[in-house]
Amino acid sequence: MQAISKNEKNYKALFRKGKALGELGYFEKAEKLLTQLKKDNPAGMLHLFNPDPQVTESLDADEAIITAELARQAAMDKERERVHSQKFRGSCSHR
Numbered sequence: 001m002q003a004i005s006k007n008e009k010n011y012k013a014l015f016r017k018g019k020a021l022g023e024l025g026y027f028e029k030a031e032k033l034l035t036q037l038k039k040d041n042p043a044g045m046l047h048l049f050n051p052d053p054q055v056t057e058s059l060d061a062d063e064a065i066i067t068a069e070l071a072r073q074a075a076m077d078k079e080r081e082r083v084h085s086q087k088f089r090g091s092c093s094h095r
Contacts, residue, residue: 011041015066022073025080030073038066 003013014037021030041062 011037015069019069019073022069022076027073027077031070034066034070034073038063041066 003010004017007013014033018030018034018037021027021033
């Protein structure tokens, strides 16, 4: 990502990178990045990019955005694990 290479503190780009890592299945990397961003993010940076007006009005809007993304990715990971587990059980029962 060029934005991160130009400014390693670009919170919007880091947040998008965390989302992309999760979408690609790199949940541990995404979780690590988003958790660090949650700690380091100065208030008022990410909520500017969230379309949900109820979230942007919150004092902890950035934390809420990152927490919601982490929860979304955890649910995706759990679903992928469930599907994988079902496929594995099905392949073992055909012997």
